[in-house]
Amino acid sequence: MSTEQITTKQINTKHISVKRYLPDSSAEPYWQAYDLPVDDSTSLLDALNHIKEELDSTLSYRWSCRMAICGSCGVMVNGIPKLGCKTFLRDYEGDIRIEPLAHFPVQRDLVVDMEIFLEHLAAVKPYLIDDNPVKAFDPNAPETYRQTPEQLERYKQFANCINCGLCYSACPQFGLNQEFLGPAALTLAHRYNLDSRDHGKKQRMAELNRHEGVWSCTFVGFCSKVCPKHVDPAAAVNQGKVEAAKHTLIALFKG
């Protein structure tokens, strides 16, 4: 449906199947179907809220901002990782199957445990590491944090990550090996490595240049397809491979 035809006047009924998992009452997950009224402006998150408020208060899911910036409402929609708030039911015909994000342990219904993702994020030190003894607030060092637009442009695209975890659900390598640092963590590492204010590249390269670092990536590219912020993690990870190769060469010659 093209955007000019979108209307909130016409209300249809859509069929949504949600994969339920309630460990208190049943050890096995099961599918539950809901019929709900939708118009062209109904997002998947609106639909889940409608189910929670009107149809079934036992449904659990995460959400917060409703505008694709908090990264909480990631779910699988017909097997593709999507943000609930950025997915509109008008784009789907027939049965819509909602599952928790793939490759993460499920805690309850659509709520997954993202601990391993957060561990991988922390491992690459995704923050400015500044070894300059003169700090930014010191009047002697006013230019420490100055950055030209060109320097900003180098990493800007990779800085848009909202940590929603969709790329981890999309990544077959993370599905096979949970120790793989994964798209978002490797992208953030690359983002800080490219930042002119940062001096932590050496510490991060030790993480990136492991089998579970950049080298587990096989450039499937699905991470970049599902990324709701167009960060292009696949490009970042493969640029990271070049950096890791350079790092290894330099380490080889330095002994």
Added chain:
Amino acid sequence: MSISKHGAQHKQAFDEPLWWGLFSAGGVCFAVLLPAVILFIAVLLPLGLLPAEALSYERASALLFSVPGFLFIGAVVCLPLFHAAHRLRHGLFDISVGNDATNKKLMYGGAALLSLLALGLVLAGMLG
């Protein structure tokens, strides 16, 4: 235990840049050189569309058993072999066949052996 686990986790993959470099170089050769080689040797030549003496035995051996011939074999046989070995290794991991450490030895070892054989034959021809 936590210290040794930490140490193992930070083990650097010093070999991976080499495999990835060979894979990348092989990919370029695969894409750029092999179609032309197949066109000339496997299509145009058997169809008789090339002059008969273009790759006569004498001319072909003179071309092959030389330094450019050695480089040619490196680019159209050895590097693509490593490219294929890398893909096979990761493909086997993807379908959960074998274990990666063994697959690595088999795949890259196989590519290295076949490369040595190919380059060895050229060298033998150059010397003999």
